[in-house]
Amino acid sequence: MMPLSRRAFATAAMASLLVGCGGQGAEEGADAGSRRRRGAQTPEEGPPPSPSANSARTLGGSAPVRLQIPAIDVDTPLIRLGLAPDGTVQVPPITADDRAGWYRHSPTPGQVGPSVVLGHVTVGAYGDGVFRHLARLHRGDRIVARREDGTTAEFAVSTVRTVAKADFPADDVYGDVDRPELRLITCGGPRDGDEYRDNVIVFAELSATTR
Amino acid sequence: MRRTVLSAMALTCTALLAGITPAFADSTSPTSVPSPTATVPSATAVPTPSAAEPTTAPSTEPPREATPAPSAPSAEPTRAPDGGQVSVVPSGAPDTGVTAPTSDSGTERGGLIGGGAAAVLVAGGATAFVVRRRRTNGA
Numbered sequence: 001m002m003p004l005s006r007r008a009f010a011t012a013a014m015a016s017l018l019v020g021c022g023g024q025g026a027e028e029g030a031d032a033g034s035r036r037r038r039g040a041q042t043p044e045e046g047p048p049p050s051p052s053a054n055s056a057r058t059l060g061g062s063a064p065v066r067l068q069i070p071a072i073d074v075d076t077p078l079i080r081l082g083l084a085p086d087g088t089v090q091v092p093p094i095t096a097d098d099r100a101g102w103y104r105h106s107p108t109p110g111q112v113g114p115s116v117v118l119g120h121v122t123v124g125a126y127g128d129g130v131f132r133h134l135a136r137l138h139r140g141d142r143i144v145a146r147r148e149d150g151t152t153a154e155f156a157v158s159t160v161r162t163v164a165k166a167d168f169p170a171d172d173v174y175g176d177v178d179r180p181e182l183r184l185i186t187c188g189g190p191r192d193g194d195e196y197r198d199n200v201i202v203f204a205e206l207s208a209t210t211r
Numbered sequence: 212m213r214r215t216v217l218s219a220m221a222l223t224c225t226a227l228l229a230g231i232t233p234a235f236a237d238s239t240s241p242t243s244v245p246s247p248t249a250t251v252p253s254a255t256a257v258p259t260p261s262a263a264e265p266t267t268a269p270s271t272e273p274p275r276e277a278t279p280a281p282s283a284p285s286a287e288p289t290r291a292p293d294g295g296q297v298s299v300v301p302s303g304a305p306d307t308g309v310t311a312p313t314s315d316s317g318t319e320r321g322g323l324i325g326g327g328a329a330a331v332l333v334a335g336g337a338t339a340f341v342v343r344r345r346r347t348n349g350a
Contacts, residue, residue: 083299086302086303088302089305092307103297103301105297105298106296107296107297113295114297118305120309121308129307165303166304168303168304174295174297174300175297176295176296185307186308187306187308195310196308196310199304199305199307
């Protein structure tokens with residue numbers, strides 16, 4: 001009688017434990033997932049781009065329509081972005097077919113100056129954004145911007161920086177430069193509530209142009 | 212016999228409680244869901260201006276630098292050009308990442324439901340086993 005009763009309660013206790021484990025396991029799984037995602041954001045490379053002679057020909061103004069980054073399998077149409085009502089830069093819409101966007105108050109790729117392209121790292125319930133793996137780029141990786149007039153501006157990555165949003169380097173990103181450059185911007189770093197704490201910024205310089 | 216009934220009742224209660232636990236855990240997760248989904252509309256509000264832009268921007272690409280404000284007067288704040296290569300420098304940092312709590316909570320919910328179902332099955336099986344054994348023993 002007694003041993004059976006104990007067995008019954010032991011079984012009940014096991015059942016309760018199982019429920020606890022099931023719930024916690026799922027949470028840990030989600031946590032581990034976000035940790036893995038964070039792990040992918042860490043790369044950061046050396047100093048800002050060094051001024052080097054660039055033999056690539058400077059192009060005239062023509063809006064970019066497509067961006068390709070073979071190293072991280074990115075091939076995206078480019079939409080045009082302006083300013084949000086609060087004065088921050090617009091970002092692409094949250095959609096399943098996430099696209100990057102060119103900030104239209106910046107020079108077009110191939111023109112002298114910093115051409116700015118933005119893309120999401122994640123798009124909420126839709127999953128990965130177009131710039132999900134931007135932080136994996138390394139110095140020398142190729143970025144190709146196809147322009148409305150049929151020309152192509154090819155860039156080489158010079159630096160990848162992960163910076164806190166609170167210390168966003170506006171001068172380095174939007175400041176004047178003496179050659180055609182490209183800035184790719186997305187979010188990164190650990191999550192702070194519903195937001196990412198950092199920005200990942202890729203600095204690239206013009207390496208070739210084609211007609 | 213009374214003990215058998217009491218044991219069976221205790222087991223049933225435990226099974227019920229076990230089933231309720233994941234329901235509590237589940238009900239907390241939706242509270243985090245509305246806030247991110249509430250952020251989505253604000254982000255989906257973005258395409259409206261960008262959708263409006265192509266009507267003006269492609270044809271007005273050259274005068275873009277001279278008159279940035281008229282090209283999207285409804286969407287953009289009127290800011291004087293800064294005179295640099297980037298004619299209007301945005302303020303703050305771009306918000307280019309919308310986190311995905313919905314998918315996470317979905318996984319979580321699946322785990323909880325699975326765990327709860329397993330627990331109920333185990334508890335039910337144990338109850339049946341105990342009752343049958345006691346009946347066999349004539350308790």
